[in-house]
Amino acid sequence: MMEENGRFQLEMSITDSITTCLSPPVYDMVCRLGFDTKESCDINSLVSQHGEICWKILAECICYTDSGENVDYLKSVSLLGPVCEAVHTHIYSLTKAQFEVRYTFWCQWTNFPELFPEIFVALKSLQPEAIPLSLMKLTSCLERALGNVFLLIGKECPFLLRDLLVSKELAEVFGQSVMNILRVFIGSPHGLNLRNILWHGFVSPKEIPPKYCSMLVFLTAGLGQLLKSYLQQTNFALVHRPFVTFTNLKDLIIFPDINDEVLSVVEELIKKSTFVLKIMIPFWEAIVMKFRSHRYADCIILLLTQLETGLRKIFTEVNKCPKRFLTAESTAFYTTFDEMLAKQLNDVEINHLPFFLGESAMEFLWDFLNHQEGPRVRDHLSHGEVNLNDFPKEVTNQLLAFSIVLLFRFVGEDVLSVSMENVSIRILISCANRYCSQFHPVSQLKKKILHCEKSIKIWPQLPLVPEEQIPEATRLESSSEVNDCDNLIIKISSELQYYMLQSDHNFNNLLDYPPTENWSLLLHELCSRHIRTLYCPRSVLEVLAILQKISVHCHLVSDQIIATTEVRYKQWVQKTLRSRQRQNYLRMLNSIKLLSSVLQLLLLLITMELVSIHIVNEKNACEYQQYLKNGK
Template identity: 30%
Template sequence: MVSDIDSYLSSYVHNVLVDLPLQKSTECSNDHSSEAYRFVTDKLLIKWEEIDHLFGDLTDDFIILEQTPSWYKSMLWNVWRVVHEIGKALLNSTLKQRSELWEMNSNLKTIIDFDKCFNKLISNSGDSKLQTVLMLTSSLERFLGNVYLLKGKIVPFLLRDLLLTKELLEIFGRVPITFTQLLVGCPLGLNIRNVAWHGFLSEKEIHLYLVGTLFILFVSLNDIVNSKFQAVPEREPVKLSFCSNLLKETFPNLSEYKVQISDILNNTCIISKWHRQFWVEAFNNFVDCRYGECLLVLLPQVEHLLRTIYCHVNACPNRLLTAEATDFYTTLDEILSPPDKGCNNQIIETLGSNLVEVLEDILFYLEGPRIRDKISHGEFNVYDNNKSDVTFVISNHVLSIALCVMLITCQKLNLHENTISKSIKSDNNKDVIDKCDGYNKHVKLCNKISELSFLKQSIFAYRSKFHPLSYLLRSVDNELNKLVLWNQLPRPNEYQFTSEIIMDRVCDLKLILLNSIFNCDKSMDSIEFIITVQNFIKNIDCLTLHRFLKYTLKCIENVLTYSSIERNQWQEIIKLIMEFIDYTLTYINKKLQSM
């Protein structure tokens, strides 16, 4: 399906990320001037005054997002000249220079391990440049958010918005901020952060000097902060132990299935040859217990895999390319969105509602790990958590989901190949069958699917852990546990305190509201009743995918609107509430009938 696609970069993005640096490299190699490094000091820090000259003295009212395409074209040509020099300076630097640079920035050790990143960059492994870009951009975003707190209160969620704040402009100055925006923070710039994290880039499309420049940019921005402030507030990294406890029993340890999973990656038709190496590296990281690095490489590939399937089943192949400045990326939000206004999203039918629910649990729900957001925006330090059980559970979970997506999709999309294979078999021509590469791959993949059927079984048995309704049921269960222990609590001496009052209320609740659901009789005592309710909660199969919640939120929003001082439309509110009650009763009755 996608094995022959050479690049997922649109023409504009390919030009600024791949073509321009090649042209600049040719120009620089023909430049025989004896001028020393113009844009970087001996200590490997950016000379901001030279960048200022390059930009041509930016005005105070300059806003980068309001500039014309021609401005970007001329600026990016100059920016690649800077990038070429700075990246070259880092890669040609001595061990002493780098050691002194890392030591100067020792306060960043809680955010990033520069030595580890640099060694990864020069290791020439299959994902060295991509993994370094991912690590540097997420850590840079965390650093900028920490710096923002020196002047502001709530850190903007998106890097683009963070770089547009007056707080960072005041701290860093217009030239450093503009240079950073051109590299990582605006659609018409190099935009390396978004292109990498959304899974578009292949290793051959990442220029080595650009990665080196990200290193130098990071420490140069930190140098500006050090010259103005004694310390930068450090936000506490997110904790995922709660999420991990709820997920740890979902999938078995995939390390035991190493041979089969390499085979799957080699025989699937929905991963291009340029991206397959990232999957292999991610799985190798997992097997070697480098769980954080596994997630770092894996998450962008999961998004790209889902985008590939989305574009194929919805017949929109043009959406595979990165977006231009006037378009939106095809991101996870759209890929997993419900059908709207008569437009079907065939990916939900292809993957099945259970698998989509698993994806939403791990990626979207606020009570869940939201692992892609937390890692990409620098809220979770993947290196600090490499050996923890938490990171093992999360990485094993995401990898299992990714394999399920491959297996289920290949089964459905290869049906036409299966039909072809049957016609080939009917000819009794063994030579034709052996030469049919598509058929052979299909057979191998089907064999691997049967060997890993436990993954699909885990998906089919999965119940949402982080949907708001799931969270509510857990909260109710916790409170019921407290009620079970009620009689064991000490009673106050000064009052005649008995359980009759509570029993009366429980019985009223039981008989009036819940009798039809739990089929209780009057002889059941309060503890038995509570346990009955708990068992019901644990076994109830609630519909959570794109249902009972969107309608509720819409109703609440409308009630708030109608009840405002300006409108005060109480008849409409009554009508809305009555419609909501009717909808709810219909839902409950259908649910009871299906039990």
């Protein structure tokens, strides 16, 4: 991952002169248009003495195109400018206690009411990251809450915010004019689009006018008032979907804990690494500060945006497409993680970023951002699916450690050589260079195979009825099946021996019962082999899915044998088994050797298929379909 460090040092320094990552039209929309109208707005016309928000006045600021069907976002942003200013001045004038009385209560429907006093403090803060961070947390919280409202009458909540905001379900609850107001601020690429430009790392510190943050808080409280009225009329109850939890944390931990010594190095590093845009340095400083103060959710939210910004910078350099560095217009897509981590730029052009970053770095990014079995931290955070108050340090630590290594790739040799004298830094870089995917289907299959192997090895420890207590008739019953299976196992074992000529393992009695250590060692050796995971074709993924199902069923059978054997033995000793249960139990005991050999054989075959998985690509369509049919 550290190779070719200096190649882009000179080229990438040209982006130091960048003063904004927003394209001119987007910059005008966000930073200027809302200040064009000089008329003032009376806050008393927007909110009553009792705190009720007047949506009618807000709706009058929404302009429509000549057809009357579509929102004219440019005119609407301009007219809403003074309204946002009045709301911001009003909220800014309140004390924290007054704010909580007037607005926090109405934000309880979001299931995150404690966020809003925090945002109130941020509105008065001088910290450069305060407003962007507050808006990112607010937009994700609002998206999740609106999804909960959607499910009052809808069945499947849209994944994208823009689709959620145009749904007939939300229009039925809040009214179409209210949804149009929201879409001016978030969810539409034609409007301010605050959610997307923030979460994708296009916004620099203090670039978003604070009045838009105040306005979204104001609108969230107003939505709470409308929702209360709707729930009273319909007698519906709002249900909050449970948060996503990160279950496989031990699989995430590749890097050691980041200590203060490393953080001190990072504080200097962000000023010297060309991975960091100069205008974004305050964000990186905030990342270190948030990690130090154990604000792990805040840290990783900021880190994700800056990781995307830095990678976009590299992406545009290595692919020679500098225009894609800025925000796209409403008629085109942004350059986001999805495009940057893809194999190709389009049907013809290859994406050169994976070649530049290297396999280890790409596997890490795919693991943390894309693979379905992985943490998918950006998706879960940006869609409000995670409890920010209980965000695990382990996840933040891993992503920060990876990002630190990336920073080192874009420093001069003098800085790198000095830093490499630090043992902690050397360990981080070494861990990054050795990284292998943990959540790709290949890796998941390896884990399933070894979990099943561990289960099968428990069988010899199970309590069994002494053989002399098993009637001879029962023992003879399955002898022919055992012999047939033994013959098949012997034949396959000889084939395995030919296949694994370079292995040090002795294949004699490989699949005996009880399972031999040799069998386990062979499985572990095969599973330790490197298998290419990046950009696996669909055919490979289909086969992997079938192999995973087979391995899961093998594990299920093994666990069932263990559970049944333990229960039946206890009942045998207590003499509580009925006649038929005794016969079935004894037959099962007589079959354990056969079952063990079969499961061992199946696991070995699955593992061999896994090791040679990419041979699937060499099959023609007919051969491939037959192969799939045999697997199923």
